[in-house]
Amino acid sequence: MADDSINKGRRRFLTASTAAIGGAGLIITAIPFVETWLPSARAEAAGSPITVDIGKIEKGQMVRYGWRKQPIFVINRTPEQLQWLPKQDPRLRDPQSDASQQPEYCKNGHRSIKPEWMVLIGICTHLGCVPDYKKKVGPEPFDPDWKGGFYCPCHHSRYDMAARVYDGVPAPLNMVVPPYHFVDDTHIQIGVDPKGAA
């Protein structure tokens, strides 16, 4: 007959080590299942650069393109629209685009390579809606002193003509400018930086 007394210390150790090793095994087994939710190789491959013809875009007109299933806005800004930009600075949350996303070569007052050509990812930085292009200057229900820009219908966020966000709206940042460069005067390629730029 073996000793009937219970070695509580050993029992605790065995319980704890079994639980720890079993728990570790469960976590390791969970990893593949969790990672199935990450973008698949097919989803990753779907995002190659696009080249678009901007020659037919008139002054003040906006044209949408799709890149990585995201809307790309290309706007041929008029001199009047450009002239309003610096005057909006006091009303903006991030007028110098310090906190916002854009390539280094677009971190300037007009947030673009050429002042008149605005290229941006047309997605509100609040919750990802596509803002409307409201170019008409004048009182609007959402802003009595509207100088043209973008207005998000979802949560009423407002941006100026350089897609810089106004203060006092839910969106935290200016809209994102994608990497792009001019192939020639009438074509831009979206998704690739200009030669020499990082």
Add this chain to the structure above:
Amino acid sequence: MGAFTEWFNERAPGLGAVYKKHMTEYYAPKNFNVMYYFGSFALLVLVNQIVTGIFLTMFYTPTAAGAFDSVQYIMRDVNWGWLVRYMHTTGASMFFIVVYLHMFRGLMYGSFKKPRELVWLLGMLIFLVLMAEAFMGYVLPWGNMSFWGAKVIITLFSAVPWFGHTLVTWIMGTFVPGDPTLNRFFALHVVALPLVLLMLVVLHLGALHEVGSNNPDGIEIKQHKGHDGHPLDGIPFHPYYTLKDLAGVGVFLIICAVIIFFAPSVGGFFLEHDNSIPANDLVTPATIKPVWYFSPFYAILRMIPSKGLGVLALAASIVVLFLVPWLDRGRVKSIRYRGLAYKIALAIFAIVFFLLGCIGADLTPGWIVGIFGPNADITTIENLFGRILVILYFAFFAFVWVYTFFGFERTKPVPERVITHA
């Protein structure tokens, strides 16, 4: 029949006992009023959602290319497909109506108070899973509102510090909602979440039947038992309450049938017309608003002028409901015997919840133009009004804690036995 029952009971002696415990010998207070219908209605709607949902999966295609067309196929070509789908969509909204009333009943009669805290917590978990279930179900038809709703709600998670954007991509499985998103939402909507929901419902009822039902007088019927050991103020759930509920179900189903047959979209509240347009990732619908049952919470998100704080407030508005049993320290359960200030506060809370819903449903711009004229500054007025409502929403919970914790509440004497109005 007798021989069969005997044969059966010998082999499964526990089942009869379970039936007795939860049906014929579950003593429920005899003074239930109309507010006590909504628990059984919720159960009925759950059964409806499962049955109609199973039939919908037989015809639905969970791919971005095929989903929208398969829903049109169900609506036009499948025999009675329109009925099955309208039963499912109407059921979704009715689910939230009965659940909101069920929760309001809990706040009225203190059904969350000791010893029923666990019942409340399990109920809140059901509410949470139900919201996830409803949201994912809403995405499946892959209309334009489905798509943008999915995008906005998933992007909420980008407010999480450090890895928010990775989390968003992980949930979507791609960079904008697409096939991977739709496939996983389908799996969660038809398999994973219903299983969790069913388990939680079993636990919710199990926890309730351990402690017994509360009642409009908010007193414990188990404190007065007869010679047979059963509560004097209790009656067996079956047949008394099954029959009472059956009568209620008759009325409830008439209301549901009127909606299903005559106004299945309920003026854009149960089904939104923007969702009759296929998903388009380059065009946002003119006004994005969630289905009505999310609109109060959505309004809280929208009224806060900061993304991080808005999402935090949205989360807090739901988390705070979990905490109600510990915020409300009052000993008296039922609103019948509670202090006047609690009655007023609860009434204001209900109105605030409703008005937040109106803001979230985008009804307020019309009201503002009606009151202040066409040149009114809608954004400023709506924000002012909405922010006051957000403050009032949270103030209810703060008030209840202060009112009960510091003993400001003056309650009326609670009767020993339930009051019946003969």
